[in-house]
Amino acid sequence: MSEGPTVVIVGAGIAGLALALALAERGIASHLLERATRLEEVGAGLQLSPNATRVLAGLGLGPGLDAVGVRPAAIAIRDAAAGREIVRLPLGPAFEAAHGAPYVVVHRGDLQALLLDAVARRPEITLSLGAVVDRVEDGADAVAVEATIAGARRRLVADVLVGADGVWSRVRGDVLRAGGAVYSGRTAWRATLPVEALPAGGDFGSVTGLWLGAKAHLVHYPIRAGRAFNIVAAVDDTWADERWNVVGDRDDLIRHFADWPADVRRLLELPETWRKWALCAAPPTAPWVRGRIALIGDAQHGMLPFVAQGGAMAIEDAAVLARRLADTGAPVADRLAAYADDRRRRVADVVATARRNATVYHLAGLPALARNAAMRLMGPKRLLGGMEWIYGWRDAA
Numbered sequence: 001m002s003e004g005p006t007v008v009i010v011g012a013g014i015a016g017l018a019l020a021l022a023l024a025e026r027g028i029a030s031h032l033l034e035r036a037t038r039l040e041e042v043g044a045g046l047q048l049s050p051n052a053t054r055v056l057a058g059l060g061l062g063p064g065l066d067a068v069g070v071r072p073a074a075i076a077i078r079d080a081a082a083g084r085e086i087v088r089l090p091l092g093p094a095f096e097a098a099h100g101a102p103y104v105v106v107h108r109g110d111l112q113a114l115l116l117d118a119v120a121r122r123p124e125i126t127l128s129l130g131a132v133v134d135r136v137e138d139g140a141d142a143v144a145v146e147a148t149i150a151g152a153r154r155r156l157v158a159d160v161l162v163g164a165d166g167v168w169s170r171v172r173g174d175v176l177r178a179g180g181a182v183y184s185g186r187t188a189w190r191a192t193l194p195v196e197a198l199p200a201g202g203d204f205g206s207v208t209g210l211w212l213g214a215k216a217h218l219v220h221y222p223i224r225a226g227r228a229f230n231i232v233a234a235v236d237d238t239w240a241d242e243r244w245n246v247v248g249d250r251d252d253l254i255r256h257f258a259d260w261p262a263d264v265r266r267l268l269e270l271p272e273t274w275r276k277w278a279l280c281a282a283p284p285t286a287p288w289v290r291g292r293i294a295l296i297g298d299a300q301h302g303m304l305p306f307v308a309q310g311g312a313m314a315i316e317d318a319a320v321l322a323r324r325l326a327d328t329g330a331p332v333a334d335r336l337a338a339y340a341d342d343r344r345r346r347v348a349d350v351v352a353t354a355r356r357n358a359t360v361y362h363l364a365g366l367p368a369l370a371r372n373a374a375m376r377l378m379g380p381k382r383l384l385g386g387m388e389w390i391y392g393w394r395d396a397a
């Protein structure tokens with residue numbers, strides 16, 4: 001093993017697991033502390049653009065991702081008021097060849113299971129489930145973490161503590177005293193269906209569909225190697241709740257879409273169960289790093305999912321933090337500062353794009369017509385070109 005620092009990671013979600021793997025690739029040992037006693041298949045779809053799948057492929061997870069995900073042929077952007085397509089952004093072979101990595105849609109539980117399976121095969125990684133962090137002491141030479149793991153008190157001493165504990169992060173809130181999550185005034189409803197339940201015809205199984213409407217939008221795509229179908233409906237709302245798994249009233253959802261095209265309403269009527277979660281963001285003032293403590297993923301920058309980059313930014317963070325921590329020539333504080341410098345600007349730009357899309361996606365009337373006309377005028381090439389700063393990202397060697 002190299003001379004890298006020891007790292008305690010709080011949270012074994014997408015960010016924490018990816019970080020542990022990226023560190024192990026560089027010979028750095030880590031201990032993951034996950035609050036849940038079992039990592040169940042919670043959640044629904046995640047979209048992973050090439051900036052993220054490139055990192056996962058570098059961790060040896062490309063074939064595994066292909067086995068559980070789907071490579072959509074295009075993103076079909078549609079206008080709910082007119083019930084027709086505005087523009088179609090191709091993600092097929094030419095897009096993949098240009099990026100050297102695919103766009104993949106996947107069930108969050110499948111991605112987490114894939115990462116967990118890889119973690120279990122790495123001797124450098126210890127994973128403790130049912131772990132509650134009780135106290136953190138950030139000292140000049142080390143960080144000490146007192147935790148209750150499966151009922152027993154433990155004291156772990158490491159060079160670095162990483163908060164990868166999601167948008168409701170306790171490392172950010174309780175340890176760094178940097179604020180709680182901020183509700184966005186929007187709710188996401190999500191459901192999954194077996195593909196057999198879908199109406200015949202159409203391109204449901206092969207594209208990501210993005211429908212734009214007044215005060216709401218809808219995203220759907222296939223997951224689970226094409227065996228299942230994921231639908232997410234985002235609506236302007238005032239409901240606030242911390243849970244991911246609240247069962248929503250389907251009639252309540254359908255009421256939001258009463259004026260939408262009949263095909264869309266029929267689609268929304270298909271799932272037996274809809275779950276909903278109140279969309280929220282990390283506070284904009286959340287630090288990246290303080291002392292020997294760093295934040296990654298949603299803990300630092302939980303964002304609106306309107307540019308489909310929450311998971312991707314978490315994966316990028318993991319790659320960059322592992323690279324910086326492996327730089328044994330610099331003191332740990334400098335390595336962490338370099339990680340923050342690498343990430344701050346890029347993530348702020350992505351968060352701002354998501355916020356802008358939240359307005360643009362939910363326009364109505366004349367502004368919506370102007371948006372659609374502008375998208376048609378730009379066409380697929382320029383629209384995809386406008387995303388290149390996100391999709392074309394590559395970590396430094």
Ligand SMILES: Cc1cc2nc3c(=O)[nH]c(=O)nc-3n(C[C@H](O)[C@H](O)[C@H](O)COP(=O)(O)OP(=O)(O)OC[C@H]3O[C@@H](n4cnc5c(N)ncnc54)[C@H](O)[C@@H]3O)c2cc1C
Nearest residue numbers: 011012013014015035042043044165166297298310311314
């Ligand atoms: C249950 C769940 C379901 C989700 N479903 C979707 C979805 O359907 N679609 C979507 O786009 N995004 C979903 N997300 C969010 C998405 O996974 C993240 O935006 C993205 O992947 C960034 O990941 P992250 O690892 O930073 O945070 P998360 O994925 O939120 O992972 C955080 C991890 O930290 C653990 N944790 C939290 N607090 C503590 C603590 N105090 N101590 C120890 N561990 C702790 C959590 O149990 C979790 O495993 C979901 C997240 C969760 C937790």
